[in-house]
Amino acid sequence: MEPILALDESTDRPLLAVLRGERRTPPPVWLMRQAGRYLPEYRALRAEKGGFLELMSDSDAAAEITLQPLRRFGFDGAILFSDILVIPHALGQDLWFEAGEGPRLAPPLVDSSLDALTAVPERLAPVYGTVARVRAALPAGVTFLGFAGSPWTVSTYMVAGRGSRDQGEARRLAYGDPSAFQAIVDAIVDATCDYLSGQIEAGVDAVQLFDSWAGSLSPAQFERWVIAPTATLVSRLRTRHPGVPIIGFPKGAGGKLAAYARETGVDAIGIDETVDPEWANAMLPEGLPVQGNLDPLALIAGGETLERATHRILDAFAGRPHIFNLGHGILPDAPIAHVEQLLTIVRGQRR
16 A cells, blocks of 8 residues: 655655645646547547557557656646446446447346356556556656546446436436345445545555535435445545545535535535535535536637636635636637646636
8 A cells, every 4th residue: 555645755746745735825736637639649549559448458559648747837736547347347237338339338227137256356467557657657746646437427328328408317216116226336445445445555645536426416415426325435445545535526516515525525626617605615614625627628729718617716705725727627629828828827827
């Protein structure tokens, strides 16, 4: 296991310092999906290596992709190049990506049993190889972030076998057979705890839980299927790796953000672009580090629009630990010049 850094040992890594409760001016910055399709170097490597799954399974290629945006932009954080669906794959579902349509899992658990799956944990080995390679090459001052999907979001893919607009299959199963759905969620919690623990032992400094579909649930279902399993996962990880920060990102949670922050025990909370930053600053626990929340489309707009939107966020969170980020992933058509403009604004070279 990597030794846990004392607080004074994280001061040369601004993002890690903020995750541990420090305020930094300017705030550290990284972007969700910063390693990806908007970069010509990524597109060139993908054309050479093949599809998305092939890239994830090649530790050398995945490490190179993780490092590409650091070389170009000097972000304060590196985010592991992988996918949230490696957990269903490790639990025994087949995983592939349909061109133009996204991921597929088989058999879908809406009409198959969890007990019919045979776990294949060795499918996660390439991810740990990627982490080790990035760790060895990481520039000084950069915080290395691992990640996984949160139990609710991962379960929606496992049940339906694909993404959906309203997560209807998973929600129906959760209402109609909560015991069966609980078994799926419990299996995801167990596998994810081991997976994130493996990432930490291989060299990441902190981890993020992506709950991309958290906004699709009613308040009571949110408590049961988002907050409760996330709290269990956070507690187990903290027991195994005390001092390693955990970021929770419940996209679409809206007014349920404060309850999520209080009840899950995460060390920092990511907020999406639909959340008013001034409201979030007032409603979230005092001193809790916040990450976000620029609209990815404001980044594409650039110019004065980008400048105004960026300063609104910086001003709203000036009094608490803040990591500047997007409210969701960077889009494939984001101009590189606009990313450069954003970094100039955040880092205080222009007002």
